[in-house]
Amino acid sequence: MRAWTGNMTMDRFERFVLRGYALRALFGQGALKAKRPPRSLAAWLYEHSELLAAPEPDIDPDKVEDGYGRIDRETWSAFAPLISHLGKPARSPPPSSLERRLSWVCETLSLPTLEADMLKVSVRLALIRPVEALANTLDGAGGRGEVNASGLTTFTGHNGRAVRQALLPGRLLRVLGLLEDRCGGDFAPSRTVLRIARLGTTDPDRLRSLLVGKPKRAQLAWEDFAHLGESATFAEQLLEGALAKRAAGVNLLLHGEPGTGKTEFVRTLSDRLGAHAIFVGEADEENGEPSRTERIAAFAIARSLAGRAGRTVLVIDEADDIFTGVDEDDAEARVGSKVFMNRLVENTEAPTIWITNHPDRLGPAVLRRMALAIRFPKPGRAVRRRLVERIAARRNLRLKPAALDQLADIDVAPAIIDGAVRVAKLTNGREQAVAFAATSIQRVISGPVAAPSLPSAIAFDPALSSADQDLVRLAHRVSQAGELAISFCLHGLPGTGKSAFARYVAERMGIDVIEKRASDLLSKWVGDTEKQIAEAFQEAADRRAMLILDEADSLLRDRAGARASWEVSQVNEMLTWMERHPYPIACTTNLMDSLDPATLRRFLFKVQFLPMTPDQVREAFRRAFGAEAPAGVARLSPLTPGDFAVVARKARVLGERSLDVIVAMLASEIAAKPEGRVRRMGF
Numbered sequence: 001m002r003a004w005t006g007n008m009t010m011d012r013f014e015r016f017v018l019r020g021y022a023l024r025a026l027f028g029q030g031a032l033k034a035k036r037p038p039r040s041l042a043a044w045l046y047e048h049s050e051l052l053a054a055p056e057p058d059i060d061p062d063k064v065e066d067g068y069g070r071i072d073r074e075t076w077s078a079f080a081p082l083i084s085h086l087g088k089p090a091r092s093p094p095p096s097s098l099e100r101r102l103s104w105v106c107e108t109l110s111l112p113t114l115e116a117d118m119l120k121v122s123v124r125l126a127l128i129r130p131v132e133a134l135a136n137t138l139d140g141a142g143g144r145g146e147v148n149a150s151g152l153t154t155f156t157g158h159n160g161r162a163v164r165q166a167l168l169p170g171r172l173l174r175v176l177g178l179l180e181d182r183c184g185g186d187f188a189p190s191r192t193v194l195r196i197a198r199l200g201t202t203d204p205d206r207l208r209s210l211l212v213g214k215p216k217r218a219q220l221a222w223e224d225f226a227h228l229g230e231s232a233t234f235a236e237q238l239l240e241g242a243l244a245k246r247a248a249g250v251n252l253l254l255h256g257e258p259g260t261g262k263t264e265f266v267r268t269l270s271d272r273l274g275a276h277a278i279f280v281g282e283a284d285e286e287n288g289e290p291s292r293t294e295r296i297a298a299f300a301i302a303r304s305l306a307g308r309a310g311r312t313v314l315v316i317d318e319a320d321d322i323f324t325g326v327d328e329d330d331a332e333a334r335v336g337s338k339v340f341m342n343r344l345v346e347n348t349e350a351p352t353i354w355i356t357n358h359p360d361r362l363g364p365a366v367l368r369r370m371a372l373a374i375r376f377p378k379p380g381r382a383v384r385r386r387l388v389e390r391i392a393a394r395r396n397l398r399l400k401p402a403a404l405d406q407l408a409d410i411d412v413a414p415a416i417i418d419g420a421v422r423v424a425k426l427t428n429g430r431e432q433a434v435a436f437a438a439t440s441i442q443r444v445i446s447g448p449v450a451a452p453s454l455p456s457a458i459a460f461d462p463a464l465s466s467a468d469q470d471l472v473r474l475a476h477r478v479s480q481a482g483e484l485a486i487s488f489c490l491h492g493l494p495g496t497g498k499s500a501f502a503r504y505v506a507e508r509m510g511i512d513v514i515e516k517r518a519s520d521l522l523s524k525w526v527g528d529t530e531k532q533i534a535e536a537f538q539e540a541a542d543r544r545a546m547l548i549l550d551e552a553d554s555l556l557r558d559r560a561g562a563r564a565s566w567e568v569s570q571v572n573e574m575l576t577w578m579e580r581h582p583y584p585i586a587c588t589t590n591l592m593d594s595l596d597p598a599t600l601r602r603f604l605f606k607v608q609f610l611p612m613t614p615d616q617v618r619e620a621f622r623r624a625f626g627a628e629a630p631a632g633v634a635r636l637s638p639l640t641p642g643d644f645a646v647v648a649r650k651a652r653v654l655g656e657r658s659l660d661v662i663v664a665m666l667a668s669e670i671a672a673k674p675e676g677r678v679r680r681m682g683f
Contacts, residue, residue, distance in 0.1 A: 024154050048133075098197060118158075142184065273313075296344075411514075466609065467496075529570045548586045
C-alpha cells in the first residue's frame with residue numbers, strides 16, 4: 001500500500017523518524033505496552049504499514065475505517081505483528097537531506113534541544129503528508145500543515161508543560177520567527193524555515209549562498225555622497241574597523257526621507273570596502289512580501305551566517321517594521337520581547353546597517369544601541385546635477401546641458417530622478433517628461449514642489465541691483481572670508497533682487513541653497529510650525545547649505561503685538577536656531593519695520609535694497625530689450641530688476657517691439673505698486 005508523501009521523499013531516515021512518531025503515538029510517554037488506539041490511529045497504521053516496513057494486518061479494512069471510538073480487541077489483536085515489529089530496536093540510518101538542512105538551521109541558531117525537536121516536528125508535519133495524517137489521528141494537528149502543543153508533545157517526547165511554554169510569544173521559536181501562531185492553539189513553521197527545508201542542497205556553504213543571495217552592484221560613485229560630509233567618512237572608518245577586527249554588536253542607522261539614497265549608499269560603501277552586503281528578509285520564498293516574523297527569522301539566520309562569512313555586512317531595510325510595537329508600555333500591545341529585541345541588536349555577529357524613514361518608531365532602547373546614526377537629506381543642486389547626468393547615461397538618455405541644469409533645480413531625491421528618467425525613455429526621450437514625472441511624484445510624497453525657475457530675460461547681476469552697500473564687494477568679501485556662520489537680513493521693495501542676491505552669495509561661497517517660504521513652515525497645528533522651523537535649519541546643516549527664508553517677517557513678527565502664545569513660541573524658535581546655526585542664513589522681507597527687535601542683533605549683515613539708479617535702468621533696458629533706453633526711461637521710479645523681467649516676458653508674449661509701448665508697460669508696473677509714482681516724462 002503506497003502513502004502520499006507531499007513534496008518530500010520518504011527515504012530510509014524519514015521512515016525511521018516516522019516510525020518513532022508512530023511509537024510515541026501508540027505507547028505515549030513511558031508506557032510499557034500500547035493501548036487499544038482510536039480507530040483513526042489504527043486506520044493510519046494499516047494504511048502506512050509499508051512505509052513503516054511492518055507486516056500489514058490481516059483484517060477487513062472496514063473494521064478500522066468505519067465508526068468512532070477505540071478499535072475492538074479482536075481487530076486490535078491482528079495488529080500484534082505490526083506492533084511487535086515497531087517495538088524492536090532499530091539503528092538510525094544516515095540523516096536525510098531534510099534532516100541535515102534542519103540540523104544546520106538549529107546549529108546555526110544555537111537552538112536548545114527542546115526547541116530544535118519542536119521545529120523539526122513542525123516542518124515535517126507541514127511537508128510530509130503521513131506525518132500530518134498521524135498527528136490528525138491524535139488531534140495534534142489543525143490542518144493546512146499546522147501543529148498544536150498536543151502533537152508537539154507526543155512527537156517530541158518532551159514534557160507538555162515545557163512544550164507549551166516554548167510556544168509563548170516571548171520565547172525563542174516565536175521571537176525568532178521560526179514558528180507562527182495560526183490562532184486557536186495551532187502553529188506552523190514560518191515560510192523562511194520552509195524555504196530552507198525545501199532547498200536542493202545540504203552543503204553549508206551552498207545553503208549560505210542560497211539564503212543570502214548575490215550582492216547587487218552599486219549604481220552610484222562614492223563622490224555622489226559627498227554631501228554627507230564627515231558622516232560618510234566616519235561610517236567608512238567604523239565599518240572597516242568592525243570588519244577587520246570582526247567586532248560584534250556594531251550597528252549603523254541610516255535615516256531620512258524616502259528616496260534619498262540610503263540603500264544605494266550601503267551598496268556603494270560595501271563596494272568601497274570590498275564587503276558583501278546582505279539585504280535581509282526583503283522577500284519570502286515566493287518572492288512576495290515577508291511578514292514581520294519572517295524578517296526576524298531571516299535576520300536571526302543571516303546574523304549567525306554573517307559572523308562566519310568574512311567581510312559581510314547585514315542590511316535591514318524598513319527596520320521600523322521589525323521594531324514597531326516593541327517599546328509599547330502596554331504589555332498586551334507590545335509585539336515580541338523587548339529584552340530579546342534589544343539583545344538581537346546588540347549581539348549582532350557582523351556589522352549591521354539599519355535603514356528607516358521613521359527612526360522614532362525604533363524606540364529609545366534600540367536607538368541607544370546604535371554606534372552611529374546618519375541622517376540622509378535630499379542632495380543639493382550640485383550633487384543632483386551629477387546624479388541626473390549619471391542616471392541619464394546609465395539609461396542611455398541623452399540630455400542637453402541646459403536640460404541637466406533645469407532638472408538639477410528640482411529639489412527631489414535620487415530615486416525619484418531615476419524613475420523620472422525611465423519615464424522619459426518610455427515617452428521617446430522627451431526632456432520635459434523627466435521634470436514632469438519627478439515633480440508629480442515628489443508632490444505626492446511631500447506636498448507642493450517648486451517648479452524649475454522660468455528663464456529670465458535678464459540673468460541676475462548684483463551690479464543691476466541697488467542697495468545701501470556695494471553688493472559686488474560684499475559678496476566677494478564674504479566668499480573669501482572662509483566663515484560659514486554668516487547671516488543676512490535683506491530687506492526692501494519687492495523685485496529688487498534680495499533672494500537672487502542670496503543665491504548669488506551662496507554660489508560664490510560654493511555651497512548649495514535651501515529656499516523656504518514662510519508658507520512652507522507655518523502650520524495651523526500648535527507646535528507644528530516650531531517643528532518645521534527646526535527641520536528646515538537641520539536640513540540646511542545636514543547639507544551644509546545656505547538657508548534662504550523668504551517672507552521672513554511672517555516668522556519673526558514683533559512679539560509685542562502677539563495675541564497668542566504660539567506667536568511668541570515660533571519667534572523664539574527662530575531666534576534660537578539663528579543664534580546657533582553654523583551655516584549661512586539669509587532672511588528676506590519687504591516689511592523690515594514689522595520684525596521683532598531681538599532679531600536685528602542676530603543678523604551679521606543688514607542690507608537695504610533700493611530702486612534702481614538711472615544708470616542701472618539704462619543697462620537693464622539694453623539687456624532686456626536689445627536696444628538703447630529712450631531718454632525718459634531713466635526718470636521712471638521706482639524700478640526694479642523684477643519689473644524688467646515681467647515686462648520682457650509680457651513683450652515676448654505679445655510680440656511687442658515698440659520701445660514706446662515697452663516704456664509704457666514699465667510705467668504701468670510702477671503705477672501698480674502701492675508706493676509707485678510716475679514722474680512726468682519729457683517726451
